[in-house]
Amino acid sequence: MTFTQTPPTLGNQYTEDRVLRSYLTRVLPAEVLAEVEPSLAEMGRLAGGELYRLQLADRLNEPVLTQWDAWGERIDHIEVSPLWERAERIAAEHGVVAAAYEQTYGALSRVYQFALAYLFGPSTDVYSCPLAMTDGAARTLLASGNRALIERALPHLTSRNPDQFWTSGQWMTELTGGSDVGTSETIARHEAGDVWRLYGRKWFASATTTPIALTLARPEGNGPGGRGLALFYVELRDEQGRLRNIRVDRLKDKLGTRKVPTAELTLEGTPARLVMGTTNGVRNITPMLNITRTWNSIIAASLMRRGLALARNYARLRVAFGASLSEKPLHLDTLADLQAETEAAFHLAFRLVELIGLHETDGLDEEGEHLLRLLTAVTKLTTARQAVAVVSEAIEAFGGAGYVEDTGLPALLRDAHVLSIWEGTTNVLSLEALRALAKAGGLAGFKAEIARILDNVRDESLLDTARTVQEAVNHAEAWLAEAMEQGQETIEAGARRFAMTLGRSLALALLIGHAQWSLHHEHDGRAAAAARRFAR
Structure with missing residues (x-):
């Protein structure tokens, strides 16, 4: 009889995660844990069951850009994968963004929310990207104090109703620079009242199917650098669903995060509204970056956990040289190294989450605020580098099978590589850490x-x-x-x-x-x- 190898499987990603459950037992009051645990267990069931099966079945589906309809009209329609469509509804219904803003558990609401995100992320092909930007946009609008925009957008950004839920984009990168956003060339021209028109190119616009975006542009007459930029709010489509003077030039052909519809955009008089003043746009978008960098850290830990969970399951199933891999001392030692890195990354990422929760509920003193700024940079850069190393080693634990696309395993490593690039590279964040220390003294x-x-x-x-x-x-x-x-x-x-x-x-x-x-x-x-x- 021909041998066939049993593939690895996943169980409930909450109940099988000792590290997460132990951490929550320590951090959350018993009554809070009892209240949130059913929803975490349900998310764990989805992550290890329906969503993981759909992820494997959806492997070859990627976003498709249709620029013209059959009659020659420019439509720039982007179709996302079935997994992304399902992920959006689940994220809304389970409050993967909303839980942070409902503030049911005060400062600990962030711990609950990011526990949901940690479980949800690895099975949804980086749908965490638009969720991170949505969370960041909600926080940025609240920090701005712009009541009109808060009342317009926040109920959608934090909704649990999938039919009312909006995601947000974040358009910063231009051809002139990624992290060096002060060189941005997009121009803003004031039209009338609170309406501005944006003209320029955005070279790396992630999740371009979002209803809104926050972006940077330079009001005409402003000086150079980041101080001369302003932060703008854009609603991408009109009442008929047509893009509002936005041209989608192409979708990026990327190493990883291939389910994310990342586009090059040309803004041709796109209507926009100021979020907070006509200057200091880089400073004003900082709340968004702080949140997206935290998401980056949590997703790094979660991808490490996913690679390790699959490698451990496979070790029990794979027999080599007369015994399962789970009985081989060297293989066990390798997995133990990965476990140690994963646990350390987990606790570092969730400590950052705790500090954000305290910050948002006025629970930090001045020293705590300085620590938060430092750890936002340090945690993101540390966990991102850990994720690339751990996921690479986890894939090696499958031997040749880890190199075969059909298994779904290579996507883990390709997606992990983005973690040390977007929202600030390792070097950029290292310099940010030095600036944070200088400010803290x-x-x-x-x-x-x-x-x-x-x-x-x-x-x-x-x-x-x-x-x-x-x-x-x-x-x-x-x-x-x-x-x-x-x-x-x-x-x-x-x-x-x-x-x-x-x-x-x-x-x-x-x-x-x-x-x-x-x-x-x-x-x-x-x-x-x-x-x-x-x-x-």
Whole structure:
């Protein structure tokens, strides 16, 4: 009889995720956990069941741009994949954005929301992209205080009704620069009242099927750089569903995130409204970037978890040299390394989520606000690099099958690669981390965070591991002091290594802190084992 290999499968992605469930048990009050757990379990069921099956079946479907109809009219219609259509309805119904704005659980509403996103993301082919921008747009509009736009858009952006739910785009990148948005060439001309007209090209407009977008343009007469830009609100279509002076030139042919309809757009007098003043557009869109970078961090952790879940299941199914891979010491050791990286990334990402929740409910003091700005950059860059490495190793755990497109596995790695590019590359965010530290006046707040986390550690093996954290932070601080004496070039040249040291040090501290809690409350040593391994 011809041998056939049983493919890997997924179960309920909530009930089978020890790390997520343990974390929520520690962070959420018991009554809150009891209230949200059914919805998390349902999302876990969808992620490991219906959505995962649809994802595999939908593998070859990609967005299709039809620029002209049969009678020669320019329509620029984009058709997304069946998975994306289903994902939009599920995201709305389950409140993957709305949960953060309903504020049912105060500062912890963000923890609940991002737990949903963490479960939802890996099975929906980066539908997290428009959700991240939608969340960011909602937060940016609220921060702007523009009552007209808030009343117009927010009920849609935060709706649980799929028929009322709007997603948002974010158009910043132009041919002149990606992260260097201050060189943007799109011009805004004031027409009358609150209506402006935008003229220019947006070179990388993700999720172009969204009903609205926030974008940057330079009002005529304004000076150069980011201060001369203004933040605008655009509704893409008129009452008949036609694009409003927007030409879709083409869809991008990308390495990954191929289900995301990323387009090159030409704005030909597109009507727009100012969000917040005629200047300082880059500063005014910062709330959106903070949220999308947090989504990036959570999705990084979730993709790592997905690759590891599939690799573990396959290890029990695949027999080689007379035994299953799950019985091979070297294979188990490799998976244990991936588990340690994944757990550390998870705790780092969710610590950022906790800080955002506190920020949005006025629960942070000045030191906490400085820490939030630093960790937004450091967490995104750290988890993104971890995701690329972990997902690559997870795919290798399948041998040749991991290299075959039919399995759906290569898409995990292609999609992971975008995490260290969009919303700021590793180098760009490393420099942002330095600016955050300069504004905070140094590492005191970061060191206080480390001390707070490690203060309750009592287990001897974890105390030894905690010393690794302290040594790394002390080394980073000494390097920074020496580099400042040598000048700006030295600081910039070492910024990436410095930022990664901060990120991995804090990730380890958080993992140690959770491991101590788990030993005491759950009598479970697996988090402690992950911490010791991560520290090696």
